[in-house]
Amino acid sequence: MKLEVDSVNLRFGDHVVLSDVYMGFETGEVGSLLGRNGTGKSCLFNIIIGSLKSQYASVRVDKCYYPSLFKSNLLKYLPQTFLFPSNLRLSNAAEYFELDIENISEKFDKFHIPISSKFYDLSGGQRRMAEILIILNCSCPFVILDEPFTHLSPIQIDALKIEIKEYTSTKGIIISDHQYQHVIDISDKIYLLNAGKTHLLKPENVLEQLQNFMYII
């Protein structure tokens, strides 16, 4: 399946954030969006899911138009901020997303997170990992993870990178994170957002292109 967003134009008053943006992602791959702070990555994700109205945007899955992809069961989205209320039990959050509790508890065990806990029982990193696992296990063809590596320790990041790659057997996974080296390690395709436009990076010299766009020095 192919998820495409194009002709995205977004401005707040005189501030033009996105100008004629295109991105395309397919199931079976990890696709990424990099860009400096404030370039519009989260806005673009919110436009894709349908929670932010832009002046214009066309969001399609396999050439069908979706004004609100979030309601369609084709995509789940993990925002930068925590997703679930603190006093919710992990198992209840999993049930809310119609997950098989037995299957998901095995995943949680792997990361030493008890599924019977409430979110406030967990550390920041455990909580982030728990939310990521719930979203990754949803039976939808696309998942967006906004800053999945935030709060995670290096060893958890490495485990998550393996996990994300495994889920591409059934999904397209779209990520954005400023820990660009980890993003590069697992991405099949990388877009860089700069001055309101997306640029699809050539796979052979990604670091050099990131330098040219002054995302890194």
Ligand SMILES: Nc1ncnc2c1ncn2[C@@H]1O[C@H](COP(=O)(O)OP(=O)(O)OP(=O)(O)O)[C@@H](O)[C@H]1O
């Ligand atoms: N509701 C809003 N009203 C006005 N400006 C907004 C609004 N939402 C976002 N912006 C502006 O749009 C720009 C893009 O914001 P966005 O959060 O998408 O950036 P980002 O690329 O995700 O940044 P970061 O990497 O820091 O998370 C910023 O300049 C922000 O101030």
